[in-house]
Amino acid sequence: MRARAVAAQLALLAAVAFVVWYLASNTVANLEARRIASGFGFLAREAGFEIGESPFLSYGAADSYARAILIGLINTFRVALIGVVLATVLGTLLGLARLSRNWLLAKFAAGYVELLRNVPLLVQLFFLYAVITENLPGPRAALSPLPGVFLSNRGFAFPVLQPHAAHAWIGVALLAGMVLAWLVARWARRRQALTGQPFPAFAAGAALVLGLPLVVFLAAGAPLALARPSLQGFNFTGGAVLSPEFATLLGGLTLYTAAFIAEIVRAGVQAVDRGQFEAAYSLGLPRPRTMRLVILPQALRVIIPPLTSQYLNLTKNSSLAVAIGYPDLVSIANTTMNQTGQAIEGIAIIMAVYLSISLSISVLMNWYNKRIALKGARA
Amino acid sequence: MKVRLAVAVCAVAAFASSTLHAQSTLDAVKSKGYVQCGVNTGLAGFSQPDSRGAWKGIDVDACRAIAAAVFGDATKVRYTPLTAQQRFTALQSGEIDVLARNTTWTVTRDTSLGLNFVGVNYYDGQGFMVPKKLGVTSAKQLNGATICVQPGTTTELNLADYFRANKMSFKPVVIEKLEEVTNAYFSGRCDVFTTDVSGLVSTRGSRAPKPADHVILPEVISKEPLGPVVRHGDDRWYDIVKWTLFAMLEAEELGLTSKNIEQNLTSTNPSIQRFVGATGDIGKMMSLDNRWAYNVVKQVGNYGESFETNLAPLGFERGINNLWTNGGLMYAPPIR
Structure with missing residues (x-):
């Protein structure tokens, strides 16, 4: 019986492999018959088009297609990473707000979720983009709420610190402060468990995290020179600019995904048995501690798996950037495909990249999920 | 059960991919009864639906002319609106028979995409x-x-x-x-x-x-010479599209319009006689009806008429898109 089952599965696997092989070889044969170029050789050729935003890595029209696609990848990562963090924060706040005893807050959160969750993301993006580009003035009439800060339909221009050698050391100090704070907290927990004596670990940690960089900052002579944006010719130069496309995409993805995360958080908290609240209260734990020590650890077990798929959704939805002109991976790969005519290769690159991003997020979240799972419980 | 399903899937896949090669474009067009034409999603003067949903423009006229040449009926066209990015894939994959979507003729496109540009219906920059x-x-x-x-x-x-x-x-x-x-x-x-x-x-x-x-x-x-595009490897279809384009230019040069071509059926001018199919068998050489060019001009008009109705109202000037006899670049090889 078992042998038959194995044989059937092997046969199915072979059949699938055959179909894949057949389609692939047929495609290659057809491409050759029509003399359509194939292969990944085009990646090394000069791209010849410009890209609007290339943070962290310089790019010009004389660079290769491979570099252009890399810029697209960085842009995708940038919006997805920041989006995931913001959506999680906003979603958690909204989820908890919907459970609040404050009527106005709870109804507002409910209304937000229902509205944002039920309007297609693409429509929201077009709407946000129109709001930004149609309502804000041109660069010559830019709003300037603070000196050096400009808001126009070219984006949000703001001053940034002029790079200084001490900045790297301040970063190192911040990192060291965080590690030390973590060690202190661990030590304090252990001491309290052994001796029952509390230690103000939070205050000590905060002092370390903030104090160490501050000391380095002052020791370096407080380097606070600002690079201010100024209007030169058509646009702002100097400082940093948050483009309308990036702001639209980030805002759209965050607001949309936060609505789903809010529901997941609410469901997670409500999934914790009422008895757990009552037991915590009867032990004399105040409400915030009840949440942090009793409810959330149990709620997280319910929250993490669906949260993972929201992170995946957000990342994949970032490909809607094409519609509003944010140069993400798909947008640049599309342009590349069109200039070179090599659609199959381009799509293969897009698929491979999204697959690896998605699998990485899955692996990470599964690892986290396993860590917070009930010890000894069966998966 | 699963095995049987897998075999069925294989069979379907094999059938689907083997039909790709089988037919010539002209036979396929004739058997389905219309020309599938890739056009712009909406560029006034080139291809755009009017208030009643009918497509208008010089690229649309190119499509209608092909239908007139093949079927003797300019209405036998179906339009596929395409973005700049979709257009070549749509043609390569066989979704459309001809692409008439203000597309610039370049060497890369002509050689590495598996496509052939048939000529120029608008010289742009x-x-x-x-x-x-x-x-x-x-x-x-x-x-x-x-x-x-x-x-x-x-x-x-x-x-x-x-x-x-x-x-x-x-x-x-x-x-x-x-x-x-x-x-x-x-x-x-x-x-x-x-x-x-x-x-x-x-x-x-x-x-x-x-x-x-x-x-x-x-x-x-x-330089942006815009013109219709067909797939590589089907020379007969390539010839039909190319000479349909030339027929519209030749008609203007001969002074044939949609209004006067009826009377010219009996013209004694040998060039016109050949053009309208009264003598010779140019149509047969192209595997078309001998009155193919007559049908094109009768139902769609010559190039100048198409320009006047579609582009002139938007403020376009004829410029380099005039006939060579009027100092422009539009030149059709002899139809004989």
């Missing part, structure tokens, strides 16, 4: 449009400007080339749909909108809130 209030008078003053452009076009590449050659920089805002990219320009997101001059004139005439507020700069930075 790339230009820049700016709001009048910016006070810009030359493209050389555009250093640092934000420029709206559509992706996957030669426009995008020419733009980068031009700025590199003139040691200037710019910020591109790249949006795929024509409607969205022009919205971005008219709302002030960009200082400049660039595309072929024909596209600028058409956009200004049909989409600008106030057309007089926008100027097209004098520099034309590229």
